Amino acid sequence: MTFVTRFAPSPTGYLHKGHAFSALTAHAAARAAGGRFLLRIEDIDATRCRPRFEAAIHEDLAWLGLGWETPVRRQSQHMADYEAALARLRDRGLAYRCFRTRKEIAEDIGRAPHGPMEAFRGRPLAPSEEADLLAQGRPFAWRLSLDVALAAVDPAGLTFREEGGERPVTLTARPEIGGDVVLARKDVGVAYHLAVVVDDALQGVTHVIRGEDLAEATHVQRLLQALLELPTPVYRHHRLLVGPDGRRYAKRDKAQTLRELREAGTAPAALRRELGFD
Numbered sequence: 001m002t003f004v005t006r007f008a009p010s011p012t013g014y015l016h017k018g019h020a021f022s023a024l025t026a027h028a029a030a031r032a033a034g035g036r037f038l039l040r041i042e043d044i045d046a047t048r049c050r051p052r053f054e055a056a057i058h059e060d061l062a063w064l065g066l067g068w069e070t071p072v073r074r075q076s077q078h079m080a081d082y083e084a085a086l087a088r089l090r091d092r093g094l095a096y097r098c099f100r101t102r103k104e105i106a107e108d109i110g111r112a113p114h115g116p117m118e119a120f121r122g123r124p125l126a127p128s129e130e131a132d133l134l135a136q137g138r139p140f141a142w143r144l145s146l147d148v149a150l151a152a153v154d155p156a157g158l159t160f161r162e163e164g165g166e167r168p169v170t171l172t173a174r175p176e177i178g179g180d181v182v183l184a185r186k187d188v189g190v191a192y193h194l195a196v197v198v199d200d201a202l203q204g205v206t207h208v209i210r211g212e213d214l215a216e217a218t219h220v221q222r223l224l225q226a227l228l229e230l231p232t233p234v235y236r237h238h239r240l241l242v243g244p245d246g247r248r249y250a251k252r253d254k255a256q257t258l259r260e261l262r263e264a265g266t267a268p269a270a271l272r273r274e275l276g277f278d
Contacts, residue, residue: 003035005207007061007068008196010042011053014257015060017275018211018241018249024277025238026209027066038203039068043076044190060258064268073203075195082190085198085228086142086183094149094227095183096124097140099133119179121146139187143180144220150175153226160222164212164237173222181220197221201230212237213248241275 007023009015015023030037039061043049054074061068075082089095105120122143125133133140158173182191190198196217200208208218215237225232240248249255261271272278 001206003030003033003207004038004205005030005035005209006038006040006203006205008040008042009057010045011050011057012045012048013053013251014056014259016249016255016257020064020258020271021241021275022211022238023061023066024064024272024275028277029207029209037068039072040199041072041074043074044188044195056259063262064272073199079189081198081202082195085194088228089183094145094152095142096145097130098122098143099138099140119177122180141182142184144183146175146180149223149227158222158226160218160232161234163234173219175220175223177216178220193217193220193224197224197228197230200233205233207236208233209236209238211240213240
């Protein structure tokens, strides 16, 4: 089996050192295994994604010395794939329309016995109530019905291989920590969890290599793979880079970007060495 991995950024800002470390980690793993390295553009959020950021992703990765296969998969061009997967879940009663706002859900979770650690669980509305809200044009999200989903699979079969630690381990997914996750919104045909499992399956990804901040996402994604009868990749969750202040690099914190490093005259070889890649 050919080793296939991917780097899948969202074009919502310029890449920073943390992105560079993740891309280099995945690229190095693919080269070491004699495998394939893919670039995927996760641009389903039309309100935040921008063409200039997508162009910069290509420029920054090329500057780092990385190469990838073409054509590059852009999620916005494959909405039919996600709609088909969502339809399969809906047809089996595994998804429902949720009209609750994020604020309402957050308030409910805060009042729950276990506080903010307790994930949201909802329920489908009665057909008449749902029809009334739809007629009013109320926004909604399609959510996974976790209780129904768990009843539809063998929990003992929800395993995945994690290679991120000192030695590979086989873990059993605990999708209950995510609750009834969003699969799609009225104005966006798909959400992250559903899109990523569909993409990985269609692209033949065998190894998902990403930051440890996404380790928890693996649990619900493993459940979706089981429900949609998709293959399960091997997972590696690497450490996160932190800046001089001890905080991890993040777009929202305006971390120094690769674009700024390039413009300041930083040599790509120097950055690779700094990040541990000769």
